[in-house]
Amino acid sequence: MAKASAAITSSSSAEYFSKNLQQVGFSSYTKAALTTIKEAVDNSLDACEDADILPEISVTVQRLGEGSGKGADHIRVCVEDNGPGLLPEDVVKVFGEYLASSKFGRGRCSRGQQGIGISAATTWAQLTHARGALVITKTTKMRQAIKCQVEVDIKNNRGILKEKESYDWDRPSGVSCDFLIDARIQMQGEGGLLAYLNGVTLVNPHLTLHYKILDEDWVHIERIENTVPKIPEPTEPHPHTMKLGEFIAHSHLFGKTRVSAWLKTGFSRISDGILKELKEHGVKSSLLERAVSSLSQEEFKFIFMGIQKLKLMAPSTKSVLSIGEAGLAKSIQRIGAVDFFAVMSRKPTICDFKPVLVEVAIARMKDKGSEEESIALLRFANRVPLQFDKAGCAMTKAVVSVNWKAYGLAQPKNSLPLGPYIMAVSVVSPFIKFKNASKETVDASDELVEELRRALIQAGQRLSKHIRREVKEADLEKKRQHIELFAPILVDGACRISKAGKGRREKALEGLAKILGREAHLAEKELTEAIEHSEAALEKLAQVTGVLPAVQEEPEEQVEVGEQMSLDGIEEKKSKKEKRKGK
Amino acid sequence: MPARINVEKLSVEMCEKLLRDLERGKRPVLEATKCSLDNSLYNPKVGYLTPGDKKVQTELNVSSVKKMSRTIFVLELILRNIESGANNTKREVYYIAKGEIKHNPTLKPLDFEDQNESDEIIDFICEMMECYREDLNCFANDRGGQTYSGQLIVEETMPDGDKAVIDLSKLGTAPFQPKNRPQSLKLKARKKIDFCLIVESEGTANTLVSSGFTKRNNVILLGAQGVPSNAVRGWTKLIQEELAIPIYFFGDLDAYTLQNIFRTLKAGSAASLIRNQDFSAPDVKFLGVLPEDIKKYDLPDYAVKENDATESRALKKARDALENDPFFQDKKNKGLSDILKWLLKNKRRCEQQSFFSVNPRDPLMPEKIILDKIKNKNFV
Ligand SMILES: Nc1ncnc2c1ncn2[C@@H]1O[C@H](COP(=O)(O)OP(=O)(O)OP(=O)(O)O)[C@@H](O)[C@H]1O
Ligand SMILES: [Mg+2]
Numbered sequence: 001m002a003k004a005s006a007a008i009t010s011s012s013s014a015e016y017f018s019k020n021l022q023q024v025g026f027s028s029y030t031k032a033a034l035t036t037i038k039e040a041v042d043n044s045l046d047a048c049e050d051a052d053i054l055p056e057i058s059v060t061v062q063r064l065g066e067g068s069g070k071g072a073d074h075i076r077v078c079v080e081d082n083g084p085g086l087l088p089e090d091v092v093k094v095f096g097e098y099l100a101s102s103k104f105g106r107g108r109c110s111r112g113q114q115g116i117g118i119s120a121a122t123t124w125a126q127l128t129h130a131r132g133a134l135v136i137t138k139t140t141k142m143r144q145a146i147k148c149q150v151e152v153d154i155k156n157n158r159g160i161l162k163e164k165e166s167y168d169w170d171r172p173s174g175v176s177c178d179f180l181i182d183a184r185i186q187m188q189g190e191g192g193l194l195a196y197l198n199g200v201t202l203v204n205p206h207l208t209l210h211y212k213i214l215d216e217d218w219v220h221i222e223r224i225e226n227t228v229p230k231i232p233e234p235t236e237p238h239p240h241t242m243k244l245g246e247f248i249a250h251s252h253l254f255g256k257t258r259v260s261a262w263l264k265t266g267f268s269r270i271s272d273g274i275l276k277e278l279k280e281h282g283v284k285s286s287l288l289e290r291a292v293s294s295l296s297q298e299e300f301k302f303i304f305m306g307i308q309k310l311k312l313m314a315p316s317t318k319s320v321l322s323i324g325e326a327g328l329a330k331s332i333q334r335i336g337a338v339d340f341f342a343v344m345s346r347k348p349t350i351c352d353f354k355p356v357l358v359e360v361a362i363a364r365m366k367d368k369g370s371e372e373e374s375i376a377l378l379r380f381a382n383r384v385p386l387q388f389d390k391a392g393c394a395m396t397k398a399v400v401s402v403n404w405k406a407y408g409l410a411q412p413k414n415s416l417p418l419g420p421y422i423m424a425v426s427v428v429s430p431f432i433k434f435k436n437a438s439k440e441t442v443d444a445s446d447e448l449v450e451e452l453r454r455a456l457i458q459a460g461q462r463l464s465k466h467i468r469r470e471v472k473e474a475d476l477e478k479k480r481q482h483i484e485l486f487a488p489i490l491v492d493g494a495c496r497i498s499k500a501g502k503g504r505r506e507k508a509l510e511g512l513a514k515i516l517g518r519e520a521h522l523a524e525k526e527l528t529e530a531i532e533h534s535e536a537a538l539e540k541l542a543q544v545t546g547v548l549p550a551v552q553e554e555p556e557e558q559v560e561v562g563e564q565m566s567l568d569g570i571e572e573k574k575s576k577k578e579k580r581k582g583k
Numbered sequence: 584m585p586a587r588i589n590v591e592k593l594s595v596e597m598c599e600k601l602l603r604d605l606e607r608g609k610r611p612v613l614e615a616t617k618c619s620l621d622n623s624l625y626n627p628k629v630g631y632l633t634p635g636d637k638k639v640q641t642e643l644n645v646s647s648v649k650k651m652s653r654t655i656f657v658l659e660l661i662l663r664n665i666e667s668g669a670n671n672t673k674r675e676v677y678y679i680a681k682g683e684i685k686h687n688p689t690l691k692p693l694d695f696e697d698q699n700e701s702d703e704i705i706d707f708i709c710e711m712m713e714c715y716r717e718d719l720n721c722f723a724n725d726r727g728g729q730t731y732s733g734q735l736i737v738e739e740t741m742p743d744g745d746k747a748v749i750d751l752s753k754l755g756t757a758p759f760q761p762k763n764r765p766q767s768l769k770l771k772a773r774k775k776i777d778f779c780l781i782v783e784s785e786g787t788a789n790t791l792v793s794s795g796f797t798k799r800n801n802v803i804l805l806g807a808q809g810v811p812s813n814a815v816r817g818w819t820k821l822i823q824e825e826l827a828i829p830i831y832f833f834g835d836l837d838a839y840t841l842q843n844i845f846r847t848l849k850a851g852s853a854a855s856l857i858r859n860q861d862f863s864a865p866d867v868k869f870l871g872v873l874p875e876d877i878k879k880y881d882l883p884d885y886a887v888k889e890n891d892a893t894e895s896r897a898l899k900k901a902r903d904a905l906e907n908d909p910f911f912q913d914k915k916n917k918g919l920s921d922i923l924k925w926l927l928k929n930k931r932r933c934e935q936q937s938f939f940s941v942n943p944r945d946p947l948m949p950e951k952i953i954l955d956k957i958k959n960k961n962f963v
Binding site: 479482483485486487488489490491494495496497498499500504507508509510511514515 | 601606655693
C-alpha cells in the first residue's frame with residue numbers, strides 16, 4: 001500500500017505564494033521577522049523529532065542598518081540546529097520550492113504541514129534584499145558540510161542553488177539558515193518575538209534554546225526533559241472526517257487496488273463487518289471487487305454516501321501526542337519566575353471525528369503582568385505558538401467562556417480574566433482545522449470549545465487551591481506582622497510600668513513569639529480545612545455538571561506553609577479559652 | 584469622698600500579670616467590667632444602676648494587640664500625670680498622646696486618628712480598674728449645672744489645700760458653676776432650703792432667676808443643660824447628700840428627656856456603671872411636664888414626627904427601655920414607665936416652655952405652676 005512517503009514532493013505555486021506572501025505570515029515588517037524565525041525553528045524542531053535527536057537551537061537576530069523598504073530595518077536572522085541535516089539536493093527544494101514537504105498530508109502531529117513556510121521566507125529575503133537563504137547543512141553521511149545560497153525561481157517554482165562550497169562545521173549534523181530581510185523587530189506583546197520564544201520553550205521541554213536578539217545579551221534556556229517526544233505513527237484517515245473530494249483524491253494513491261482492500265487498509269475503522277453492513281445498505285459486492293482506478297465519480301459518491309450512513313467506531317486517538325503534565329510543569333518555570341501554577345493534560349479524545357488532545361498550563365508570574373491587565377494567553381496548535389487573530393480562536397473562546405471568578409481570578413464580563421498569569425492552551429491533533437491559511441486561529445467548533453473548557457475548568461480548580469492558599473497566606477502574614485509591630489511596644493510599656501528588667505523583657509518577647517507560632521498553627525489548620533472543604537464542594541459540583549475534578553495532584557502541591565509560619569514548631573494541644581469569674 | 588482607688592498599685596499589678604503570662608507563653612487577658620445595659624442591676628433601695636458580674640475579657644490576639652498596646656501606653660501617660668499631680672481633660676490627654684507618638688517614631692503604630700479613639704482607651708482603663716476618670720486625673724469639661732440660690736454657701740478645698748467660700752446670694756444673677764470634683768466641696772445653707780429644682784433648659788432656669796424665682800423662694804435652682812454632665816450629676820448627688828432636701832426635675836415630656844436626661848440624673852447610666860454611685864441622685868423626682876399636665880393646663884403639645892430620625896430613635900429606645908432597662912422595669916419606677924408607655928401610645932410630646940403659654944400675660948405663671956405642682960405633690 002502506498003503509505004505517504006517521506007520523499008519530498010513539489011507542486012507549482014511559487015508565483016501564487018510570492019504574490020500573496022501576506023497570506024503566509026509576511027503581512028508586515030514585524031510579522032516578517034517573526035515568521036522567518038518561526039518557520040525555521042518549527043522546521044528544526046520537526047526535523048529533530050523525526051530523527052530522534054534532542055534539539056539544540058540557536059537564534060540570532062541582528063540589525064544591520066536601514067532596510068530597503070520605507071520604515072523597515074535591514075535585519076539578519078540566523079537559525080541553527082543540530083538536527084539530521086539536509087542533503088544538498090534537498091536543500092534546494094526545501095528552501096527554494098513551494099509545497100515541497102515530507103510532511104504533506106501525513107496525518108501526523110508535526111508542526112509543519114504544507115511545505116510553504118521556509119520557501120516563503122526565502123522569497124521574502126529575495127524580494128527585499130535580492131539574496132535568498134544562505135544555508136549550511138550537514139548530514140551524518142556527509143564528510144563535510146556544505147554552504148550554499150538558495151533562491152526561488154518564482155516563474156517555475158524551482159529552487160536555484162548558488163555559490164555552493166564545502167564548509168568546516170564542528171557538528172555531526174544540522175542545518176543553519178541565514179536570511180537578510182527587511183523587517184522590524186518587536187520584542188514585547190502578544191505578537192512579539194519573546195512571546196514566540198517563550199511559547200516554544202514552554203511546549204518543548206526537551207528543547208535547549210539559545211537566542212540573542214539585537215543588543216540584548218545571549219539567553220540560554222536548558223532542556224528539562226531528556227527524551228525526544230515520540231511522535232505517534234499516523235493513523236489512516238477516518239471516512240467520516242472526509243469530504244467527497246478528499247475521499248476521491250485519497251483513492252489516487254491506491255491505483256488498481258480492489259475497492260474493498262482500499263477501504264479496509266486506506267481508512268481507519270473499516271472492517272469486514274462494516275463492509276458487510278455496506279452491502280446491506282445496497283452497495284453491490286461486484287462494486288467492491290472492482291479496481292479503485294476504474295470507479296466513476298458517481299460510483300465513488302455512492303460508496304461514500306453509503307459509508308456516511310454507517311455507524312463507525314470513532315477514530316483512534318493513538319496518533320495524538322501529549323506534552324505531559326510533568327513536562328509542562330517543569331517547562332513553565334523556564335519562562336520566568338513563577339509564584340505557583342497548575343497544569344492539566346486531558347486524555348486524547350475525539351472532537352468533530354478527529355483525535356485531539358488538549359493541555360493547559362496556568363502560572364502566576366512574579367514579575368510579568370499585573371492585577372489590572374488581562375492574563376497572557378498563549379495558544380498552541382501542534383506545539384506551534386499562535387500569536388495573531390486570537391479573537392475568533394477556539395482557545396480564546398473557551399477561556400472567555402469559563403467563569404474564572406469561581407477560581408479566584410478577576411474577570412470582566414465576556415473577557416479574558418485579569419492578573420499576572422500566563423495561561424497556555426495547547427491543542428494537538430493530526431487534523432487541526434484552522435480558520436484561515438495563515439494558521440493563526442483554530443476553528444471554534446462546539447465540540448472542541450467544550451473539550452477546551454473542560455481542560456480549563458480542571459486547571460482552574462487546581463489553580464484555585466493555590467490562589468486560596470495564597471490569599472490566606474498573605475492574610476496570615478499580615479496578621480503576624482501586625483502583632484510583631486505592636487509586641488515590643490506592649491512589652492516595653494508593661495516593663496516600664498512594673499519596673500521589670502531586661503531579662504524579663506526578653507523572656508516576655510520570647511513567650512509572645514510562641515503565642516504567635518500557635519496562632520499561625522491554628523490559622524494553618526483553618527487553611528487546610530478550607531481547602532478540603534472546597535475540594536469536596538468541587539467534587540459535588542462535578543457530579544452535577546459532569547465535569548470531573550482534577551485526578552492527579554501536581555507534585556509541587558506542598559507549599560511550605562507550615563515551615564514558614566510555625567516560628568518555633570510548638571503545637572498547641574488544645575485551644576481552651578480560659579474564662580475567669582469576676583471578682 | 585476619699586481617694587477610693589490606688590491607680591498606681593493596680594497598674595503595676597496589671598503589668599506584672601501581663602508580663603508573667605507572656606513569659607510563660609500564655610496569652611494575657613485584660614479584664615474589664617462590662618458597662619452595658621445587659622450588665623446593669625437596679626435595686627430601688629440602692630437607687631442607681633450598679634454593675635453585674637459580667638466581664639469583658641480582652642485576650643491578646645491579632646485583633647486586640649493594638650488596643651492592649653494603646654492601653655499600656657495611655658496608662659503610662661496617666662501614671663506620669665498622677666505622679667506629678669497634673670490634671671487633664673480627655674482632649675488634652677489625646678493631644679499629649681499624639682505629641683508623645685510624634686516624638687517617638689517607634690510608637691507610630693499606636694497613633695490615634697481622633698479623640699474618640701483615645702477616649703475609648705481611657706474609658707477602658709476605668710472599666711478595668713473600676714475607677715473614676717477623675718481617679719486618673721482626667722477631667723471632663725464642666726458643662727451645665729449653673730446654680731442659683733439665695734441661701735446656698737459652697738466651701739471649696741482647692742488642690743493646694745487653700746479654702747474658698749462662695750456665697751451664692753452674693754452672685755447676683757450670675758450662676759455658680761460646680762466643678763467636676765464634688766469631693767472638694769462642702770455645702771451649707773444660710774437658711775433652710777425648701778427644695779432644689781433642676782431645669783432641663785439652662786435658658787429657662789435663667790428666665791426663672793431673672794423673674795425673681797430665687798428671690799421669692801428658698802431654693803436651689805440649677806440648669807441641667809441637656810444630658811447631665813458628670814459635674815451636674817456629682818453636684819446633684821452632693822446636694823442630696825449634704826442638704827437632704829427634695830429635688831425636682833423639670834423638663835420636656837418626651838422619651839429622650841425621660842430616659843437620657845432624667846434617668847441618668849436619678850440612677851446613672853449603663854455606660855457609667857462604675858461611677859453611678861457618686862454620680863446619680865436617686866431622690867430626684869420628675870416634676871413634669873407630666874401627661875396629665877397637658878389637659879390640666881391645656882398645654883400646647885404636638886405629634887412626634889415618626890419620620891424624624893432622632894425622634895423615632897428615641898421612641899425605639901423607649902420601647903427597648905421598657906423591655907430591657909432594669910430601672911424602668913422596677914415596680915418602684917412604675918410612674919415613670921407609665922409615662923414612657925403613654926408617650927409610646929400617644930406619640931405626642933410637650934415641652935417645658937409650654938408653661939409660658941398658660942397665661943401669656945403673666946410672666947410668673949410658670950413659677951406658679953411649678954410651686955403648685957410641688958405643693959400638690961403632682962410629680963412622679
Ligand atoms: N532544519 C531542517 N532540518 C532537516 N530537514 C528540514 C529542515 N527544515 C526543513 N526540512 C525539511 O524540509 C521540508 C519542507 O519544509 P517547509 O518548511 O517548507 O515545509 P513544512 O515544514 O513541511 O510545512 P510548513 O509549510 O507548514 O512549514 C520539511 O518537511 C522537512 O522535511
Ligand atoms: Mg516548515
